[in-house]
Amino acid sequence: MSPNPTRRSLQSQQAILSAAYDLARELGTAKVTIEGIAARAGVGKQTIYRWWPSKAAVLLDALKAAVGGSIDLTDTGDVAADLRAQMTAVAGLFGTDLGRLYAGLIAEAQSDPDLARSVKETLLAPRVAAVADRLRKGAAEGEIRPDLNVTAAVELLYGALYYRFLLQSGPLDADYVDATLDLALTGLRA
Amino acid sequence: MSPNPTRRSLQSQQAILSAAYDLARELGTAKVTIEGIAARAGVGKQTIYRWWPSKAAVLLDALKAAVGGSIDLTDTGDVAADLRAQMTAVAGLFGTDLGRLYAGLIAEAQSDPDLARSVKETLLAPRVAAVADRLRKGAAEGEIRPDLNVTAAVELLYGALYYRFLLQSGPLDADYVDATLDLALTGLRA
Amino acid sequence: MSPNPTRRSLQSQQAILSAAYDLARELGTAKVTIEGIAARAGVGKQTIYRWWPSKAAVLLDALKAAVGGSIDLTDTGDVAADLRAQMTAVAGLFGTDLGRLYAGLIAEAQSDPDLARSVKETLLAPRVAAVADRLRKGAAEGEIRPDLNVTAAVELLYGALYYRFLLQSGPLDADYVDATLDLALTGLRA
Amino acid sequence: MSPNPTRRSLQSQQAILSAAYDLARELGTAKVTIEGIAARAGVGKQTIYRWWPSKAAVLLDALKAAVGGSIDLTDTGDVAADLRAQMTAVAGLFGTDLGRLYAGLIAEAQSDPDLARSVKETLLAPRVAAVADRLRKGAAEGEIRPDLNVTAAVELLYGALYYRFLLQSGPLDADYVDATLDLALTGLRA
DNA sequence: CGGTAAGCGAGACGGTACGTCCCGTCTTCCT
DNA sequence: AGGAAGACGGGACGTACCGTCTCGCTTACCG
Numbered sequence: 001m002s003p004n005p006t007r008r009s010l011q012s013q014q015a016i017l018s019a020a021y022d023l024a025r026e027l028g029t030a031k032v033t034i035e036g037i038a039a040r041a042g043v044g045k046q047t048i049y050r051w052w053p054s055k056a057a058v059l060l061d062a063l064k065a066a067v068g069g070s071i072d073l074t075d076t077g078d079v080a081a082d083l084r085a086q087m088t089a090v091a092g093l094f095g096t097d098l099g100r101l102y103a104g105l106i107a108e109a110q111s112d113p114d115l116a117r118s119v120k121e122t123l124l125a126p127r128v129a130a131v132a133d134r135l136r137k138g139a140a141e142g143e144i145r146p147d148l149n150v151t152a153a154v155e156l157l158y159g160a161l162y163y164r165f166l167l168q169s170g171p172l173d174a175d176y177v178d179a180t181l182d183l184a185l186t187g188l189r190a
Numbered sequence: 191m192s193p194n195p196t197r198r199s200l201q202s203q204q205a206i207l208s209a210a211y212d213l214a215r216e217l218g219t220a221k222v223t224i225e226g227i228a229a230r231a232g233v234g235k236q237t238i239y240r241w242w243p244s245k246a247a248v249l250l251d252a253l254k255a256a257v258g259g260s261i262d263l264t265d266t267g268d269v270a271a272d273l274r275a276q277m278t279a280v281a282g283l284f285g286t287d288l289g290r291l292y293a294g295l296i297a298e299a300q301s302d303p304d305l306a307r308s309v310k311e312t313l314l315a316p317r318v319a320a321v322a323d324r325l326r327k328g329a330a331e332g333e334i335r336p337d338l339n340v341t342a343a344v345e346l347l348y349g350a351l352y353y354r355f356l357l358q359s360g361p362l363d364a365d366y367v368d369a370t371l372d373l374a375l376t377g378l379r380a
Numbered sequence: 381m382s383p384n385p386t387r388r389s390l391q392s393q394q395a396i397l398s399a400a401y402d403l404a405r406e407l408g409t410a411k412v413t414i415e416g417i418a419a420r421a422g423v424g425k426q427t428i429y430r431w432w433p434s435k436a437a438v439l440l441d442a443l444k445a446a447v448g449g450s451i452d453l454t455d456t457g458d459v460a461a462d463l464r465a466q467m468t469a470v471a472g473l474f475g476t477d478l479g480r481l482y483a484g485l486i487a488e489a490q491s492d493p494d495l496a497r498s499v500k501e502t503l504l505a506p507r508v509a510a511v512a513d514r515l516r517k518g519a520a521e522g523e524i525r526p527d528l529n530v531t532a533a534v535e536l537l538y539g540a541l542y543y544r545f546l547l548q549s550g551p552l553d554a555d556y557v558d559a560t561l562d563l564a565l566t567g568l569r570a
Numbered sequence: 571m572s573p574n575p576t577r578r579s580l581q582s583q584q585a586i587l588s589a590a591y592d593l594a595r596e597l598g599t600a601k602v603t604i605e606g607i608a609a610r611a612g613v614g615k616q617t618i619y620r621w622w623p624s625k626a627a628v629l630l631d632a633l634k635a636a637v638g639g640s641i642d643l644t645d646t647g648d649v650a651a652d653l654r655a656q657m658t659a660v661a662g663l664f665g666t667d668l669g670r671l672y673a674g675l676i677a678e679a680q681s682d683p684d685l686a687r688s689v690k691e692t693l694l695a696p697r698v699a700a701v702a703d704r705l706r707k708g709a710a711e712g713e714i715r716p717d718l719n720v721t722a723a724v725e726l727l728y729g730a731l732y733y734r735f736l737l738q739s740g741p742l743d744a745d746y747v748d749a750t751l752d753l754a755l756t757g758l759r760a
Numbered sequence: 761c762g763g764t765a766a767g768c769g770a771g772a773c774g775g776t777a778c779g780t781c782c783c784g785t786c787t788t789c790c791t
Numbered sequence: 792a793g794g795a796a797g798a799c800g801g802g803a804c805g806t807a808c809c810g811t812c813t814c815g816c817t818t819a820c821c822g
Contacts, residue, residue: 159349187377567757
């Protein structure tokens, strides 16, 4: 019934991911079609449908391959500096072609629960977990308040980034990251 | 060239908005089609194309009509309480059919700059301005730190809500609003 | 539900029939595709599907237009001569591109009852009726035996032609028509 | 290059013919596919392609196996009776599933010259030859006119049967065979 | 009598065409 | 002139099969 992964053609797989990525850059995520990917990759449509459930799933794989470890969190011992470095890297990525691709996938995910789950599990979860761990370590070391609701904290920090990213309310640069971090660390209260 | 608005049929306009809204609820934003709206509304397709540039523009109008003033900010004199009330109302709305419709529009807006502008100008901007004004008033009254970067503050607060909303990372309830507000008001730092 | 024939585009209809006919000549009936016809005619596929149930129905219309009245029976007063003239004309037609097209339609009709009915009603029946009438007139005039089973007689005469035509058992020429007519008129018996 | 017949799997061969025949009965000749036969027979597609040039060739083999000697001509000394018996048997066969299968093959043969040749050589020719021989014997014995064009005579008789069979112009029963034979033996002329 | 080459089941592959859905434009006829 | 209706050229969908191919496996022959 379902295909045998050991017989999968690596060559086709790579041609598909690379064609999908190129097309997304050229046309924008929404204008990419399965037919277009197949034609560009020199592949039959069925070969795509055999291994991916939708064009968005192909693009997700292409995005994962392209992002790699470029926005991993590093631990220098200074929580604020670590967050600033990583959030700036993320903000930078959001401004590239990869960012447009990612935004397109989040858009698709609004009407595709399977895709939503995939995005969360494979893209979001590991990075969220890394930041959460860093915050917990900071709390253990006394830099961060010990009673912190870690999940809410992560979403507070990155929510601001995603807000600018998806609602395009303004430039997504290092200054914005600094302003966000400053506020989040010290609070709004007088 | 462009149509004369004074001759526009109010009856058709309302039938279209109502059909669009019903279809969005039944099928999800992504599965709504212009043909479907026209058929449901008993209207020619051209009548839709004459007055709206895209199906998303129709849905945006339908959404605006449905939201009305249900999430307006009120001023009780207590900034934290006012924010809590409004954010809880927004969070509640995000969980309804209207929320799904709104998410669908934000999704479409990722690949439709005109729509993105419309959403920002007509839905987002007035509410953002109201919150910003409230924060400025709080600063003047001493509840809020006087050097506040108001824009960043608004996006910090609402970013967390939109993050949960669009990335579906967990329940969007009063507890989450409380946790977010608590953090944002007092800061992460120990 | 079903389309309104008064709004049908005559131009598209003719382009479709002519493209279908040309393709059938170039490739053979079996290799004609709806997509090919649409492309050649500069027409959307849906325009074909709107008006015809299958590619064979298109080809049948094309064939009808091309055959016209070229094989109508004429009445000279001599039954044998009239039959010889008409059967020779039919035999001649069977040897042309139109013959190949007709054979292809009969082939398709083996697995398409609707097409079979159309072929019988619009192509076969009028010509069979004309021959039957001629035989009845011949019987009235004393040239043909008066107790003739007219239907069986028509099928005896044309059966031989269709046998050669569809089973390709030998040349379908005037000699064969003569041999068949000679036999049928006088009988096999010593 | 070409496969070695001594190593051919008899079991697979029979499974293929039997699957092909069953599918033709269930779906009709036109809807049978090589993939379907392979799946039903529990056989790889290549095993079919190795031994037959097309699905029609498989079905032809299946048909030959199923027909066997059921419509052989017998010689009682009375030509008219022998023809009547054999033609009635053929007419009966044409009305069965085997008849539909045969019609499907003749249909395919309209666009497949190799198949046409196979059908003629292996199905048609032996039976035609038998009838021709019987007519020649009848001529020698004085029952049949001595100057008979034997080929035309065979095609006259069987042409009528095939006409009804392929053009479905009416019931193919003993009465029709009788009417045809009566006409052919005595002639149309008054 | 053990190696090897063939046939075999299985099914992935590059392709073509299917019949359907919807797009945005257009034309027609009605109010 | 606006609107209901819907035909039109077009593009993409997801599916079904085509005929070729590449895998392991089993099986029979042959050195």
